[in-house]
Amino acid sequence: MERHLSGAVEKAQTSRHSYDRYPKNYQKHMREIQEEHWYDVFPFSLALWPQSFREAERLGSWWRDRCNYPLLTIEFMLDGELIYEQEGQVHHLHAGDLYLSHPGNTIRIQNAPCKYAYQLQLCVAGSLLKLLLETFDLKRTFRMRCPERNELESRLRAFPGVLRDKDPHTRVQASSMTYELIAWIAENKHEFSLSDLPPPLTHTIRNMQAELSHNFSIPELAAMSNTSKATLNRLFRKYLNTSPQVYLNSLRMENAKNFIRRGRLSFKEIAEQLGFRNSLYFSTAFKRYTGMSPSEFRRMSDAADS
Numbered sequence: 001m002e003r004h005l006s007g008a009v010e011k012a013q014t015s016r017h018s019y020d021r022y023p024k025n026y027q028k029h030m031r032e033i034q035e036e037h038w039y040d041v042f043p044f045s046l047a048l049w050p051q052s053f054r055e056a057e058r059l060g061s062w063w064r065d066r067c068n069y070p071l072l073t074i075e076f077m078l079d080g081e082l083i084y085e086q087e088g089q090v091h092h093l094h095a096g097d098l099y100l101s102h103p104g105n106t107i108r109i110q111n112a113p114c115k116y117a118y119q120l121q122l123c124v125a126g127s128l129l130k131l132l133l134e135t136f137d138l139k140r141t142f143r144m145r146c147p148e149r150n151e152l153e154s155r156l157r158a159f160p161g162v163l164r165d166k167d168p169h170t171r172v173q174a175s176s177m178t179y180e181l182i183a184w185i186a187e188n189k190h191e192f193s194l195s196d197l198p199p200p201l202t203h204t205i206r207n208m209q210a211e212l213s214h215n216f217s218i219p220e221l222a223a224m225s226n227t228s229k230a231t232l233n234r235l236f237r238k239y240l241n242t243s244p245q246v247y248l249n250s251l252r253m254e255n256a257k258n259f260i261r262r263g264r265l266s267f268k269e270i271a272e273q274l275g276f277r278n279s280l281y282f283s284t285a286f287k288r289y290t291g292m293s294p295s296e297f298r299r300m301s302d303a304a305d306s
Contacts, residue, residue, distance in 0.1 A: 022064040029062040029111075036163035038174070048126035048182075049175050053159045058082070058117040063110035066101065072124040072133065073101040074181070076152055081112035082119070084142070091143040098144045098152065098185070103129060120156045124178055128303075132179070135261070135301055136186035137254065144189065155181050187258065200225045201235045208248050212255055213275035218244050253289040256282070260294055261301045267294050 034055040051071060058080075077097045084091045084099055085108040092112060093099055101107045111117070126132075133139050146152050155177075162174040197205070203225045208216065221244055222232045236244050252274045259270045271282035287293050292300070 018066075018068045018070050020064060020066055023062065026062055026064060029058055029060045031057040031059065033057065034160060036160045038163045038171075047128040047175065048124065048132065048178050049171070050122055050159050050163060050178050051125045052121075052123045053156070053163055054121040054123075056119065056121070058111065058119075060115050061111050063108065066107045066109070068104060068106060069101060070103055070125070071101075072103050072129055073099075073107075074122045074124065074156070074185070075099040075101065076120045076146070076156060078118045078120065078153070080117035080119075081114050082117045083110050083112050084108070086142055089142060093143060096146055096149050098146045100138065100141055100144075100185075102133070102139070102142075120153065122156055122159055122181075124182070126175075126178075131300070131303070132182060136182060137257065138182070138186055138189070141189060144185075148188065155184065197239055198235060200227045200232065201239055204232060204244065205247070205251075208251055212252055213273060215275055216244075216248060249285070249289070253286060256286055256294070257290070257297065260298050263298070263302075270294075 032054065035053070037052045038050065075098070077093050077095050077099075079095050081095075082093045084093060084101070086101060086105050091097075091099065158177065159174070162170050162177065204221050207221065207224050218229050218232065222229045225232065227235075232244060236242055236247060240247060242250075256270055256274055259265050259273065265273070266279075267282065268279040271277075271279045274282065276282035276285065283294055286297070290297060
């Protein structure tokens with residue numbers, strides 16, 4: 001269904017409350033290079049699955065609103081630039097940037113000054129999608145700078161083939177590939193975010209990541225990065241809106257979540273790996289950070305994997 005509203009087109013999507021809005025001449029600015037779709041017989045019946053893949057160029061002056069969009073879109077810029085707005089945050093994307101449009105949000109996309117964009121887009125659906133994003137701490141993640149461009153592009157370009165194949169066994173493979181892609185993005189989230197930071201800050205964070213079991217002092221971190229305590233504090237506040245110690249704690253907790261998801265270590269072993277005095281102290285810190293105990297988080301992760 002389409003109808004014109006104030007010179008724009010409004011097009012209904014799979015959800016009754018979801019629709020696209022864009023100018024009448026929007027389509028002439030799009031060039032589809034490759035597009036594959038797979039719609040499940042019963043929408044959202046599978047836990048996780050890729051609904052569509054698109055490789056496209058966007059040219060000239062245009063805009064598009066995806067209103068109450070029901071899917072997760074993983075959008076990777078190969079060349080050019082685009083401007084995205086989601087939950088009041090505006091991001092200017094360039095080549096090498098990865099962007100996540102979250103289910104249920106309204107996202108405005110429009111051309112940037114160069115008026116050219118070349119990107120890959122994967123749309124993901126599934127009944128466990130929102131739980132998975134919560135589990136992997138991607139719920140508030142939008143733009144990421146991707147230093148592993150070849151790896152991400154290779155993963156995305158593997159989807160058109162499985163979307164074309166309607167064999168039931170291939171559909172299981174597609175669901176597994178989608179989970180692995182989201183997990184890979186989550187595991188590399190901190191690494192992606194380092195590429196835009198000043199060298200002293202990047203060096204400090206890498207030192208933290210290398211020795212999570214060590215309780216660094218701020219003077220010690222500053223000396224290792226060849227900067228002053230005041231400068232290091234200022235850089236953390238300016239670029240990360242936090243302090244070095246709070247950031248170190250967040251690194252430990254994010255790693256703890258990954259350890260728990262993998263299920264290979266006991267809580268006592270995780271506590272030792274991350275420098276906590278004992279498992280009780282670790283459990284208290286983890287609950288303060290996540291709002292749930294390690295046991296509750298493990299149960300939620302197991303439910304998302306099943």
